[in-house]
Amino acid sequence: MKKKKLFILTFLLLISFVFINKVFAIEDSIPPTLNSISLNKTSYDAGENIRINVDALDNLSGVGTIMIEWCLDENNCSNKNHLVIEKNNITSQQFEINYTVPINTLPGVWHFSCIQIWDNQGNLKSYYKGDNTINLDNMDMTIVNNNDIDIEAPVLNNLRILNDNVSSPGEVQIEAEVTDNVSQNVNVQVDYAIGRAYKDNIQYIIDDIIYSDNVVNTVSVTLTKNSNGKYVGTLYLDNRFIKYTIAEIRLEDESSNIVYYSSDVDKYKDKYGDNYEVLALPNNVDEEVVPSNYVADTTAPEIASYTYSKNTASIPDTITVNMNVNENQSGLSISTIYFRNESGTYKEGFSSFPGASSDEISFRLDFNQNGKIQSDEKIYMYRVSLCDVAENCKVYTLDDGDFEKKVIDILK
Ligand SMILES: [Ca+2]
Ligand SMILES: [Ca+2]
Ligand SMILES: [Ca+2]
Numbered sequence: 001m002k003k004k005k006l007f008i009l010t011f012l013l014l015i016s017f018v019f020i021n022k023v024f025a026i027e028d029s030i031p032p033t034l035n036s037i038s039l040n041k042t043s044y045d046a047g048e049n050i051r052i053n054v055d056a057l058d059n060l061s062g063v064g065t066i067m068i069e070w071c072l073d074e075n076n077c078s079n080k081n082h083l084v085i086e087k088n089n090i091t092s093q094q095f096e097i098n099y100t101v102p103i104n105t106l107p108g109v110w111h112f113s114c115i116q117i118w119d120n121q122g123n124l125k126s127y128y129k130g131d132n133t134i135n136l137d138n139m140d141m142t143i144v145n146n147n148d149i150d151i152e153a154p155v156l157n158n159l160r161i162l163n164d165n166v167s168s169p170g171e172v173q174i175e176a177e178v179t180d181n182v183s184q185n186v187n188v189q190v191d192y193a194i195g196r197a198y199k200d201n202i203q204y205i206i207d208d209i210i211y212s213d214n215v216v217n218t219v220s221v222t223l224t225k226n227s228n229g230k231y232v233g234t235l236y237l238d239n240r241f242i243k244y245t246i247a248e249i250r251l252e253d254e255s256s257n258i259v260y261y262s263s264d265v266d267k268y269k270d271k272y273g274d275n276y277e278v279l280a281l282p283n284n285v286d287e288e289v290v291p292s293n294y295v296a297d298t299t300a301p302e303i304a305s306y307t308y309s310k311n312t313a314s315i316p317d318t319i320t321v322n323m324n325v326n327e328n329q330s331g332l333s334i335s336t337i338y339f340r341n342e343s344g345t346y347k348e349g350f351s352s353f354p355g356a357s358s359d360e361i362s363f364r365l366d367f368n369q370n371g372k373i374q375s376d377e378k379i380y381m382y383r384v385s386l387c388d389v390a391e392n393c394k395v396y397t398l399d400d401g402d403f404e405k406k407v408i409d410i411l412k
Contacts, residue, residue, distance in 0.1 A: 031125035032058035032117050034134055037068075043142045046105045046149055050141070052085070052097040061120035063090045066097070070110040070141065077113065078274045080106050080151075104151045104257055105143050112139035150182040153259035153277060154251040158284040159190070168240035168291035176223055176231045176249075183253035188223040188231045192289065193247035194389060217333075217389075218247055235289060241297040241330035241390050244289040246281065263287055300394035301327035301335075301386040303403050313367055314411040315375055321350075321363040323384075330389035331355075337363050338383040339408075346373055367410070377410040 033056065040051040056063045067086045071077035083105065087097045115127040115136075127134060155178065162173040178186050194217040223231035235244065248268055249261040260278045262268040268278045281287060304324040313319055325332060336351045354361045367373050384403065387393040396402035 028060040028121045030059045031123035032056050032063045032119045044101050045144050046101050047103045048101055050099045055094045057093050058119040064120040065118045067116045069113045071113050072108050072110055074111050079277050107143045107145035110141050150255040152181045153257040154178050154180040154186045154253050156261050161286045165292040167293040168237035170237045172235040174233050178231050180253045187252040189250045190221045191218040191247045192244040193218050194242050237291050240291045240293045246287045297329035297390035300392040301325045301388050312409045316368040319365045323361045327388050333387045333389045336385045337381050339379050340382050341377045341379050375410050376412045378407050380407045
């Protein structure tokens with residue numbers, strides 16, 4: 001009897017679920033309508049609570065989300081000029097939004113820009129400034145200037161290498177002049193890129209698989225303030241085959257105002273979006289550190305030999321591929337091996353990040369029940385991509401006879 005009840009209940013739930021989905025899918029293509037919106041006042045201190053009263057109606061699935069946007073500078077609505085308030089999971093027609101103005105919000109008149117409102121089926125309606133279907137006249141707000149609040153990020157004035165002609169291995173002393181309007185201590189971090197400062201999102205296709213790579217290998221140096229008021233730190237050179245180039249410098253004051261400086265402003269603006277300000281490095285910054293005994297490494301690593309830890313496997317199982325490599329300059333970096341089966345229905349890459357001083361790489365092949373590999377298959381390594389720290393990469397293939405074919409039998 002109990003079982004029967006449960007079955008009926010499950011059946012009814014199933015029916016209603018299908019029914020609701022069907023109704024929404026077919027009929028709710030109409031976005032919500034905003035009836036009214038108002039701020040509780042129009043002038044606020046930074047850190048104060050804003051209350052917004054909203055009346056909005058949807059035909060069927062209900063109002064789900066509302067987003068309101070202001071811009072301090074109507075012509076440049078980004079970074080600290082941009083304020084967005086969002087409310088999710090709205091369950092009634094009339095609701096209130098409470099929002100605390102961030103303490104480091106810039107003072108001035110914040111111009112209302114736009115309201116976007118979604119129903120629970122994702123139908124969107126946007127209301128812009130000047131929209132005459134609803135009164136939006138009183139949506140601008142003023143953030144009052146408060147001299148007690150620090151809203152300015154620190155400034156990088158210069159950055160110098162104090163001891164030129166350092167050979168690797170060795171230590172390079174870095175000194176920077178950084179100022180802030182209020183804070184006595186600024187957190188200063190310098191990230192040096194190894195090789196290129198920023199690698200583009202490089203896409204390369206092997207067979208029909210698209211791989212992409214936007215890795216930046218960096219070394220971070222934290223600078224601390226000395227008794228002369230300068231910020232100093234040490235970059236350790238441990239590889240005479242690579243140059244170090246400043247990728248980004250991060251400054252943060254004691255009120256959490258953050259700014260980034262970079263040698264490639266556009267790339268780093270992409271990286272940080274509208275969240276942080278990214279400025280160009282000032283002219284008097286020593287951007288590059290080159291060991292005095294630097295020798296360019298222009299030769300990619302080569303395969304010497306390789307072995308599998310075993311030649312048969314049953315799922316789930318793990319096999320290790322050990323590869324001896326000739327790389328006698330900058331050292332090994334991230335490398336990838338590719339396996340396939342005879343018919344080409346299975347293709348997979350396995351990457352490994354060896355230590356630069358090593359002449360051997362191990363790759364771990366993990367075959368589990370949920371993986372792409374089927375049992376009763378023969379698979380083999382057919383392509384190897386080897387890179388060194390100086391970013392010389394070379395692809396070796398079975399087709400070109402670069403290495404011997406060795407088969408792994410995946411058992412039933
Ligand atoms: Ca709707
Ligand atoms: Ca400051
Ligand atoms: Ca090399």
